[in-house]
Amino acid sequence: xxxxxxxxxxxYAETDxxxxxxxxxxxxxxxxxxxxxxxxxxxxxxxxxxxxxxxxLIKLDVNYKSxxxxxxxxxxxxxxxxxxxxxxxxxxxxxxxxxxxxxATGSTTLACCDKNLxxxxxxxxxxxxxxxxxxxxxx
Amino acid sequence: xxxxxxxxxxxYAETDxxxxxxxxxxxxxxxxxxxxxxxxxxxxxxxxxxxxxxxxLIKLDVNYKSxxxxxxxxxxxxxxxxxxxxxxxxxxxxxxxxxxxxxATGSTTLACCDKNLxxxxxxxxxxxxxxxxxxxxxx
Amino acid sequence: xxxxxxxxxxxYAETDxxxxxxxxxxxxxxxxxxxxxxxxxxxxxxxxxxxxxxxxLIKLDVNYKSxxxxxxxxxxxxxxxxxxxxxxxxxxxxxxxxxxxxxATGSTTLACCDKNLxxxxxxxxxxxxxxxxxxxxxx
Amino acid sequence: xxxxxxxxxxxYAETDxxxxxxxxxxxxxxxxxxxxxxxxxxxxxxxxxxxxxxxxLIKLDVNYKSxxxxxxxxxxxxxxxxxxxxxxxxxxxxxxxxxxxxxATGSTTLACCDKNLxxxxxxxxxxxxxxxxxxxxxx
Numbered sequence: 001x002x003x004x005x006x007x008x009x010x011x012y013a014e015t016d017x018x019x020x021x022x023x024x025x026x027x028x029x030x031x032x033x034x035x036x037x038x039x040x041x042x043x044x045x046x047x048x049x050x051x052x053x054x055x056x057l058i059k060l061d062v063n064y065k066s067x068x069x070x071x072x073x074x075x076x077x078x079x080x081x082x083x084x085x086x087x088x089x090x091x092x093x094x095x096x097x098x099x100x101x102x103x104a105t106g107s108t109t110l111a112c113c114d115k116n117l118x119x120x121x122x123x124x125x126x127x128x129x130x131x132x133x134x135x136x137x138x139x
Numbered sequence: 140x141x142x143x144x145x146x147x148x149x150x151y152a153e154t155d156x157x158x159x160x161x162x163x164x165x166x167x168x169x170x171x172x173x174x175x176x177x178x179x180x181x182x183x184x185x186x187x188x189x190x191x192x193x194x195x196l197i198k199l200d201v202n203y204k205s206x207x208x209x210x211x212x213x214x215x216x217x218x219x220x221x222x223x224x225x226x227x228x229x230x231x232x233x234x235x236x237x238x239x240x241x242x243a244t245g246s247t248t249l250a251c252c253d254k255n256l257x258x259x260x261x262x263x264x265x266x267x268x269x270x271x272x273x274x275x276x277x278x
Numbered sequence: 279x280x281x282x283x284x285x286x287x288x289x290y291a292e293t294d295x296x297x298x299x300x301x302x303x304x305x306x307x308x309x310x311x312x313x314x315x316x317x318x319x320x321x322x323x324x325x326x327x328x329x330x331x332x333x334x335l336i337k338l339d340v341n342y343k344s345x346x347x348x349x350x351x352x353x354x355x356x357x358x359x360x361x362x363x364x365x366x367x368x369x370x371x372x373x374x375x376x377x378x379x380x381x382a383t384g385s386t387t388l389a390c391c392d393k394n395l396x397x398x399x400x401x402x403x404x405x406x407x408x409x410x411x412x413x414x415x416x417x
Numbered sequence: 418x419x420x421x422x423x424x425x426x427x428x429y430a431e432t433d434x435x436x437x438x439x440x441x442x443x444x445x446x447x448x449x450x451x452x453x454x455x456x457x458x459x460x461x462x463x464x465x466x467x468x469x470x471x472x473x474l475i476k477l478d479v480n481y482k483s484x485x486x487x488x489x490x491x492x493x494x495x496x497x498x499x500x501x502x503x504x505x506x507x508x509x510x511x512x513x514x515x516x517x518x519x520x521a522t523g524s525t526t527l528a529c530c531d532k533n534l535x536x537x538x539x540x541x542x543x544x545x546x547x548x549x550x551x552x553x554x555x556x
Contacts, residue, residue: 012310017154020473196342
């Protein structure tokens, strides 16, 4: 299944006094992209939470190539690059829409947890989500 | 009881490309000040929530006088200026520590709610908090 | 000229532990709406800044009616409700897209400034922007 | 020279609906710690910028161990772990103050740039900063 990019217009509040988007905004864009990704898979993250599961981050990394600016629209793309029983990893690219310039890459590893943030086995606890993620796993 | 100022060092992430602190940061500083205020009253806000109460904002206003900058430390002061059975109002000033310059004033009105965000009577549901707020009410 | 709503999908990062969008997010949504508004008027805010003008907030107020939640999409609408020579006011509504429920109203008053944040006369310094705002002024 | 921890009280706005501090807040805490670090070295970051230099992030990573909560105070510690001519790396720990529990570790690599965000040689452009960082470099 082809997943569409998440399109984000830079917010003024996201800039800092260097005149570019502050680096702590990129993980928030990654997250907005994950939200869209799960929605496109037909299993919105809000439903996952309603069913009593949570997926807190256990690892984040970002490589910054060039600064996004106010006035820019960016395209964020995600792929599932690792899938385990208790954690899984999304990898991202952030590109400027106007010229396709690569602004950042990154990844987030999420744990599968219950409501009390105890680790659980995603495959047995939430087999439908596991199957959907598996079908998207990059070969 | 004399309530001490909340001292806040401006964070780089709080600036925007105008080179000053973004206006949406001030409500967050007000909130940090409320946290300190309730702690000084001997009833931390985290305890209020543990007991099943919430105090969402129903009204916010801010008047911006001069921009805080990265490198500044600010002093935020709060007073209880209105106290009703189901809502109460804090008023704030934000001053630059180095020279006492007034940067902003504002107020927030908070509702008294249960866990499901239904309005409740603070005086009967949480008499100790009500009494503490009342003792601080500006005459 | 009919100005279209700004459509915003709630970000997970925008929620707080009350389970609703944090109140300090609304001014950021207002600002995203202003960005779209000026773009639709044919004078993007980024161009205003490139020409050496800035419009810092001097006043903000928000009335919160009901909490936006993760999973919601909101529609933010702006109108010019006051226009002076050195300042102007936008008024906003925030509605939940799914059912039209009113979540918040508010307004922001912006000053007209040069690069050094000194007040200027918008009508003489930037007559095209002034004319465009005037044409949108609510009667 | 012994550098002191940066002490940060969790802000309500920093929590999300999982009931813990949102993961995108940690890079902001790292940055607040860098601010304190440079100040303690006697060369505040605001002075570096006044002199025409900028240090945008080129790399960020965070490992999350346990969630910080509203009500917690955290201690953030930084060390210089790599120092090159055009970039340098800080490594961090975030601990809960009350019990010393490790909440997160991470690192940020910063580039040395001029005002236009062009890479420069820190050692020649800003020898005093380079020397101060070198003196702190972990062996």
